[in-house]
Amino acid sequence: MSAQEGKTGATAGVAFVGCDGKATPAAQGRRREVVVNGRRVRTVDVHAHCAIPEAKAMVGEPMEPALLMSTPADRLRAMDEQGIDVEALSINPFWYTVDRDVARDLIRLQNEKLAEVCAAMPDRFVAFATVALQHPDLAVEQVEEGVKKFGLRGVSTGGSVNGMELADPKLHPFWAKVEQLGVLVFIHPQGTDELEESGRLNGNGVLTNTIGNPLETTIALSHLIFEGTLDRFPGLKICAAHAGGFLPSYAGRSDQGCLTFPDRCTGQLKHKPTEYVRQLYYDNIIFTPEGMRHLVAETGPGQVVMGTDYPYPWTKTSVDLILATPGLSDADRVAILGGTAAKLLGIKT
Numbered sequence: 001m002s003a004q005e006g007k008t009g010a011t012a013g014v015a016f017v018g019c020d021g022k023a024t025p026a027a028q029g030r031r032r033e034v035v036v037n038g039r040r041v042r043t044v045d046v047h048a049h050c051a052i053p054e055a056k057a058m059v060g061e062p063m064e065p066a067l068l069m070s071t072p073a074d075r076l077r078a079m080d081e082q083g084i085d086v087e088a089l090s091i092n093p094f095w096y097t098v099d100r101d102v103a104r105d106l107i108r109l110q111n112e113k114l115a116e117v118c119a120a121m122p123d124r125f126v127a128f129a130t131v132a133l134q135h136p137d138l139a140v141e142q143v144e145e146g147v148k149k150f151g152l153r154g155v156s157t158g159g160s161v162n163g164m165e166l167a168d169p170k171l172h173p174f175w176a177k178v179e180q181l182g183v184l185v186f187i188h189p190q191g192t193d194e195l196e197e198s199g200r201l202n203g204n205g206v207l208t209n210t211i212g213n214p215l216e217t218t219i220a221l222s223h224l225i226f227e228g229t230l231d232r233f234p235g236l237k238i239c240a241a242h243a244g245g246f247l248p249s250y251a252g253r254s255d256q257g258c259l260t261f262p263d264r265c266t267g268q269l270k271h272k273p274t275e276y277v278r279q280l281y282y283d284n285i286i287f288t289p290e291g292m293r294h295l296v297a298e299t300g301p302g303q304v305v306m307g308t309d310y311p312y313p314w315t316k317t318s319v320d321l322i323l324a325t326p327g328l329s330d331a332d333r334v335a336i337l338g339g340t341a342a343k344l345l346g347i348k349t
């Protein structure tokens with residue numbers, strides 16, 4: 001089915017879930033209109049999850065029966081209540097171990113269904129294409145089809161691909177295609193399996209997520225910098241989940257490492273590592289105004305976009321966090337609330 005054909009009833013088969021794959025209860029409330037200095041701002045959430053039950057079923061991924069009955073109504077209510085005008089939907093990869101033929105069918109179905117959701121409610125949803133990065137040449141075709149045929153606005157990836165780093169030279173054709181298409185790449189971590197296997201993240205405090213997820217993002221971005229991927233493909237537009245993990249909070253150490261241990265740095269970068277940090281984009285899932293202030297100080301106000309992690313209940317106040325961050329101009333707030341993401345995702349403002 002094409003995106004056009006999906007205009008009516010297109011969302012019946014779509015379930016919206018959180019990072020952990022669980023559904024959340026309905027939110028209540030009227031639509032909040034976000035205004036900065038008298039100007040209505042069209043807000044954009046770049047970090048919002050969903051799943052396609054039919055795609056999960058293809059590889060036997062469990063999906064609770066209740067999810068199959070889900071509709072976007074609960075999500076729209078939550079968006080309205082939180083002041084989110086547009087969500088950029090993404091799907092966390094569960095297909096990175098799947099063989100080529102299944103991956104081809106799964107991704108096509110998934111991208112088609114994502115396009116149907118967006119076509120049914122074009123003023124509220126855009127989506128990132130999904131790709132089978134474990135088959136890089138296939139992923140090249142899939143991102144092109146996702147963007148050109150299905151009208152998806154970017155592409156989402158995990159922080160690694162079944163043990164392979166995003167900076168692996170095998171993925172150079174993918175990065176070249178994404179750079180050529182000029183679309184945004186949203187990197188969402190899947191945790192650090194290696195640490196989970198060792199048991200170091202066991203125990204109280206859900207450390208597999210609070211530490212494991214931002215750590216994977218930190219590792220992924222650091223390799224993209226230090227392996228020269230960002231030098232090789234300077235036009236890439238990459239947005240990292242969870243405020244870029246730990247990288248922007250401790251970026252100075254990345255500059256200092258090669259000065260301290262030059263023998264361990266075999267590749268020559270065109271810029272200082274922190275200069276790449278200022279090229280990347282980050283969502284604002286960092287919870288405190290001081291965290292936001294520091295993120296903006298390290299990366300620049302034009303590099304931060306809004307994220308909620310919906311429907312996983314990490315935060316319901318991403319808009320308020322931007323409004324409460326000290327030191328931002330009105331133009332900065334408008335950009336972070338939606339202006340920058342709208343440009344990156346081709347959303348009309």
Ligand SMILES: [Zn+2]
Pocket residue numbers: 019047049188241309
């Ligand atoms: Zn998430």
